[in-house]
Amino acid sequence: MPRQSKKSPEKSFANANSRNISLKELAVHLGLSPTSLSIVLNDAPTANSIPQETKDRIFKAAAKFNYRPNYFARSLRAQRSFTFGLLVPELSDGYSAMVLNGVESVLSTEGFFYLTASHLHREDLLEHHPQMLIERQVEGIIAVDTPIRFNPTLPIVNVSGHDKIEGVTNIVLNHDSAAKLGIEHLYELGHRKIAFIKGQDFSSDTEIRWQTIMQAAIEKGIEIDDDLIVQLEGENPSPETGYAATQKLLARKKKFTALFAFNDISAIGAIRALCEADCRVPEDVSVLGFDDTYAAAFHNPALTTIKQPLFEMGSLAAKTLLQKLAEPNRHFAQTLTVEPKLVIRRSTAQFSQK
Amino acid sequence: MPRQSKKSPEKSFANANSRNISLKELAVHLGLSPTSLSIVLNDAPTANSIPQETKDRIFKAAAKFNYRPNYFARSLRAQRSFTFGLLVPELSDGYSAMVLNGVESVLSTEGFFYLTASHLHREDLLEHHPQMLIERQVEGIIAVDTPIRFNPTLPIVNVSGHDKIEGVTNIVLNHDSAAKLGIEHLYELGHRKIAFIKGQDFSSDTEIRWQTIMQAAIEKGIEIDDDLIVQLEGENPSPETGYAATQKLLARKKKFTALFAFNDISAIGAIRALCEADCRVPEDVSVLGFDDTYAAAFHNPALTTIKQPLFEMGSLAAKTLLQKLAEPNRHFAQTLTVEPKLVIRRSTAQFSQK
DNA sequence: TCGTTTTACTAAATCGTTTTACTAAGTAAA
DNA sequence: TTTACTTAGTAAAACGATTTAGTAAAACGA
Numbered sequence: 001m002p003r004q005s006k007k008s009p010e011k012s013f014a015n016a017n018s019r020n021i022s023l024k025e026l027a028v029h030l031g032l033s034p035t036s037l038s039i040v041l042n043d044a045p046t047a048n049s050i051p052q053e054t055k056d057r058i059f060k061a062a063a064k065f066n067y068r069p070n071y072f073a074r075s076l077r078a079q080r081s082f083t084f085g086l087l088v089p090e091l092s093d094g095y096s097a098m099v100l101n102g103v104e105s106v107l108s109t110e111g112f113f114y115l116t117a118s119h120l121h122r123e124d125l126l127e128h129h130p131q132m133l134i135e136r137q138v139e140g141i142i143a144v145d146t147p148i149r150f151n152p153t154l155p156i157v158n159v160s161g162h163d164k165i166e167g168v169t170n171i172v173l174n175h176d177s178a179a180k181l182g183i184e185h186l187y188e189l190g191h192r193k194i195a196f197i198k199g200q201d202f203s204s205d206t207e208i209r210w211q212t213i214m215q216a217a218i219e220k221g222i223e224i225d226d227d228l229i230v231q232l233e234g235e236n237p238s239p240e241t242g243y244a245a246t247q248k249l250l251a252r253k254k255k256f257t258a259l260f261a262f263n264d265i266s267a268i269g270a271i272r273a274l275c276e277a278d279c280r281v282p283e284d285v286s287v288l289g290f291d292d293t294y295a296a297a298f299h300n301p302a303l304t305t306i307k308q309p310l311f312e313m314g315s316l317a318a319k320t321l322l323q324k325l326a327e328p329n330r331h332f333a334q335t336l337t338v339e340p341k342l343v344i345r346r347s348t349a350q351f352s353q354k
Numbered sequence: 355m356p357r358q359s360k361k362s363p364e365k366s367f368a369n370a371n372s373r374n375i376s377l378k379e380l381a382v383h384l385g386l387s388p389t390s391l392s393i394v395l396n397d398a399p400t401a402n403s404i405p406q407e408t409k410d411r412i413f414k415a416a417a418k419f420n421y422r423p424n425y426f427a428r429s430l431r432a433q434r435s436f437t438f439g440l441l442v443p444e445l446s447d448g449y450s451a452m453v454l455n456g457v458e459s460v461l462s463t464e465g466f467f468y469l470t471a472s473h474l475h476r477e478d479l480l481e482h483h484p485q486m487l488i489e490r491q492v493e494g495i496i497a498v499d500t501p502i503r504f505n506p507t508l509p510i511v512n513v514s515g516h517d518k519i520e521g522v523t524n525i526v527l528n529h530d531s532a533a534k535l536g537i538e539h540l541y542e543l544g545h546r547k548i549a550f551i552k553g554q555d556f557s558s559d560t561e562i563r564w565q566t567i568m569q570a571a572i573e574k575g576i577e578i579d580d581d582l583i584v585q586l587e588g589e590n591p592s593p594e595t596g597y598a599a600t601q602k603l604l605a606r607k608k609k610f611t612a613l614f615a616f617n618d619i620s621a622i623g624a625i626r627a628l629c630e631a632d633c634r635v636p637e638d639v640s641v642l643g644f645d646d647t648y649a650a651a652f653h654n655p656a657l658t659t660i661k662q663p664l665f666e667m668g669s670l671a672a673k674t675l676l677q678k679l680a681e682p683n684r685h686f687a688q689t690l691t692v693e694p695k696l697v698i699r700r701s702t703a704q705f706s707q708k
Numbered sequence: 709t710c711g712t713t714t715t716a717c718t719a720a721a722t723c724g725t726t727t728t729a730c731t732a733a734g735t736a737a738a
Numbered sequence: 739t740t741t742a743c744t745t746a747g748t749a750a751a752a753c754g755a756t757t758t759a760g761t762a763a764a765a766c767g768a
Contacts, residue, residue: 022753022754022755023754023755023756024754024755032717032718033717033718033719034718034754034755034756035717035718035719035720035756035757036716036717036718038755038756038757039717039756039757042756044756044757046717046757049714049715049716049717050715050716050717051715051716054716054717068489069754069755069756070430070491070753070754070755071489071490071491071755072426072429072430072435072491072753072754072755073430073723073753073754073755073756074754074755074756075426075723075755076424076426076427076430076722076723076724076725076753076754076755077722077723077754077755077756077757078723078755078756079723081426083469090455091445091451091452091454091455091458092448092451092452092454092455092647092648093648094446094448094648097445097446097451098445098446100445100446100470101444101445101446101472104445104470104471104472108471113469113470113471113486113487113490114469114470115437115467115468115469116454116458116467116468116470117458117462117467118455118458132467133467135422135425136425136467137424137425137426237648238648238651238652239648239651239652240652243652268652268653269652271654272652272654272656275654293446294446294447294448294591294592294593295649297592297593298592298593298594298597298622298623298626299622299653299654300625300626300629300653300654300655301654302626376723376724376725377724377725377726378724378725386747386748387747387748387749388724388725388726388748389726389727389747389748389749389750390746390747390748392725392726392727393726393727393747396726398726398727400727400747403744403745403746403747404745404746404747405745405746408746408747423724423725423726424723424724424725426723426724426725427723427724427725427726427753428724428725428726429725429753430723430724430725430752430753430754430755431724431725431726431727431752431753432725432726432753433753709768710767710768711766711767711768712765712766712767712768713764713765713766713767714763714764714765714766715762715763715764715765716761716762716763716764717760717761717762717763718759718760718761718762719758719759719760719761720757720758720759720760721756721757721758721759722755722756722757722758723754723755723756723757724753725752725753726751726752726753727750727751727752727753728749728750728751728752729748729749729750729751730747730748730749730750731746731747731748731749732745732746732747732748733744733745733746733747734743734744734745734746735742735743735744735745736741736742736743736744737740737741737742737743738739738740738741738742
C-alpha cells in the first residue's frame with residue numbers, strides 16, 4: 001500500500017485538511033460580495049436578477065470548495081435551530097426507543113435533529129433538563145411518558161401525556177378501547193378472577209389505564225378484588241419490578257386465573273414469579289401484557305398483549321410538532337388519539353375448571 | 355382555582371412572557387457596557403479589577419432577569435458546540451440504548467448534549483449522517499457498532515469498532531476472554547457438538563467474535579463442524595433473525611448439544627425455534643447468549659450469557675472523547691479494552707447422554 | 709431624449725456574544 | 739514631580755451568516 005502523503009488529493013476528501021471555507025472567503029475567490037453568494041445559494045427572491053452564468057460560477061465554486069454554511073452563524077441570524085428536544089425517562093426500556101425511531105424517521109427527512117435528555121424520573125432533572133434544552137434553543141420539545149414540570153414557552157407534544165396544558169398536544173392511546181380489548185379477551189376465555197398490576201405512580205399512563213380497565217371490568221360484570229391488585233414500585237426498567245409485584249400478589253394466596261399486567265416488561269417479570277410458584281402460564285394463569293415491544297413476541301410463552309403503535313406515535317409527534325412550527329397561529333387539538341390492537345399469542349388461554 | 359391572569363407575576367416563571375433578555379439590554383439596564391458584564395459573568399481574568407460591589411450588581415440583575423447567554427452567539431464566537439454526535443444502527447435493540455445511557459450519564463454532568471443519528475445499516479446514511487453531524491458542528495463523534503465511512507476530521511470513539519483508523523479510539527470487549535468464557539463453560543458442561551450463530555456481516559463484532567470463538571474451541575479440542583454454523587441475515591433488530599437462522603440449522607438434521615448464539619436477541623429467537631422443534635432448553639440443547647441485555651435475565655429459561663459492560667463502555671467512550679477535546683495533542687491509545695463476565699443462568703446445563 | 713424600469717450587483721446592519729486593545733482616573737514609587 | 743502601576747471600566751472587532759437598503763449601468767418606453 002502506498003504511503004499516504006498528507007497532500008495527496010483524494011477524491012472525496014479533497015478539502016479535509018483545509019479548514020471549512022467561509023462565505024466571505026468564497027466571495028473573495030469569486031470576486032463577488034458575500035451578499036450575492038448568499039442570495040444565489042439560498043435562492044432568495046432577489047436571485048432572479050442574477051444571470052444564470054454568475055449563478056453557475058457560484059454553484060461550481062461552492063461545490064469545488066465544499067462550502068457549508070456555518071450552522072451557528074445561520075442559526076444566530078435566523079433565530080432557528082432546526083433541533084428538537086426529546087425528554088424520556090430512560091432509553092433502554094424498549095418503549096421510548098421505539099417512539100424515538102418514529103420521531104427520527106420523520107425528522108431526518110426534514111433536516112431536523114434532536115437532543116435527548118433522560119430524566120430517570122428524578123424531580124431535579126425533570127426541571128433542569130427542559131431548561132437546558134430551551135437554552136440550547138430547541139424549537140420544540142417531544143416528551144415521552146414524562147410530566148411537564150416547566151412553563152411551556154415553546155411548542156410541545158407529549159407522547160402518553162394526559163395533563164391538559166395550554167400549548168401542549170398529547171398523543172394518547174385510545175385507552176377505553178385498549179382496556180376493553182384486554183378485558184373482553186380475558187372474559188371470553190372464561191376468566192372471572194383477574195389480578196392486575198398497576199403501573200408506577202410516575203408513569204403517565206398508570207391512572208388512565210387503571211380507570212379504563214376498571215370501567216371495562218365493571219361493564220363485563222367482573223368483580224375487582226383489592227387483594228388482586230398490586231402496583232409496580234421503583235424505577236428499574238427491567239422485569240424485576242413486575243417480578244417483585246407478582247411475588248407480593250402470590251403471597252396473598254388469593255386465587256386468580258388471569259393477570260393483566262401494566263406492560264410487557266412487567267408481564268415478563270410476572271411470568272417468572274408465577275413460574276417459580278409452580279403456576280404454569282397459560283395453563284394455570286393467563287398473562288396479558290401491554291405495549292407489544294420486541295420482547296413480547298419471542299418471550300416464552302409468547303405474550304398476548306395490547307399493542308400500542310409506538311413508532312407511529314413517535315412519527316405523529318414529530319409531524320405535529322413540525323406543523324406547530326409551520327403554523328404558529330393555528331389552534332391544535334389538545335389530544336391526538338391512536339388505536340390499540342389486541343395481539344393474541346400464547347400467554348393467555350381458555351380457563352378450564354379443573 | 356383562581357383564574358390565571360396573563361400578567362400575574364409567578365415566582366419562577368416571572369419572565370416567561372418577556373422574551374429572553376440579551377446581554378446588551380442588561381448592560382443598558384445597569385448603565386454598564388456589555389463587555390463588563392461578560393467579563394464578570396464569565397469570571398474572566400480581567401474580572402479582578404472590577405470591584406465586588408459592581409459584580410454583585412451585575413449578578414443580581416442577571417438573576418433577576420434570568421439572563422441566559424445565547425447559545426448560538428456564544429458558540430459562534432467560541433467555535434464550540436458542547437455537543438457530540440452519536441451514530442447508532444438503531445435504538446430499539448437494547449444494545450445501543452444501554453451504551454447511550456452510559457454516554458449520557460457522563461455528558462450530562464459536563465454540560466454536553468448529543469445528537470443521535472440512526473443509520474439502519476444503510477450505506478447512504480452511513481455517509482450522510484456523519485456529514486450532517488459535522489455540519490452541525492459536533493465536537494466529536496461516538497459511533498456504536500458502526501463502521502467509519504467518512505474522513506475522521508474530528509475526534510472519534512468507536513464502541514465495538516475494530517478498524518484501526520488514525521484518530522479513532524476503539525472501545526472493545528476482550529473478545530479472547532469472552533470466547534474462552536463461553537467455550538469453556540460449555541466444555542465443562544460436557545458439550546462437544548456445539549452449533550454457532552454468527553452475526554450479520556454488518557455487525558462490527560461479527561468477525562472478531564467468530565475468530566476468537568474458533569480459537570477457543572480449537573484450544574479445547576472442540577471440532578467445529580461447518581454444518582453447525584449459521585449466520586444471521588437481515589437487519590431486523592428482533593429475535594426473528596435468530597429464529598430463522600436456527601430453523602435453517604435444524605433443517606440440516608445434524609446433532610448438536612449446545613448453541614452459542616451471536617447475542618441475546620438471537621439466542622431468544624433460537625430458543626423459540628428449538629422449542630418448536632421439540633428441543634427442550636437446556637435439557638436437550640444448551641443455549642448461550644451474548645451481551646446480557648435486559649431481555650436475558652428474565653427470559654424463560656433465563657439466558658446464560660457473556661455480559662458486556664455496555665453502560666461502562668458508553669461512559670468510557672464519553673470520558674475518552676472529552677479527554678481528547680481537552681488534550682488535542684496527546685496521543686490516545688487506539689484501543690481500550692473492557693472485560694466480559696460469564697453470567698450463568700438456566701439456558702445451559704450439563705450434557706447428559708441419554 | 710428624458711424618465712422609468714430592470715439588471716446586476718454591493719455596503720452596511722444585524723443576530724448576541726467574547727475578546728482585544730484601549731482610556732482615564734487614582735495611587736504608589738523614585 | 740514625574741513615572742509607573744493599578745483600578746474601573748469601554749469601544750470596536752470578531753465569529754459567519756442573512757437581510758435591508760441601497761447604487762450604477764443598461765434597457766425600455768414615449
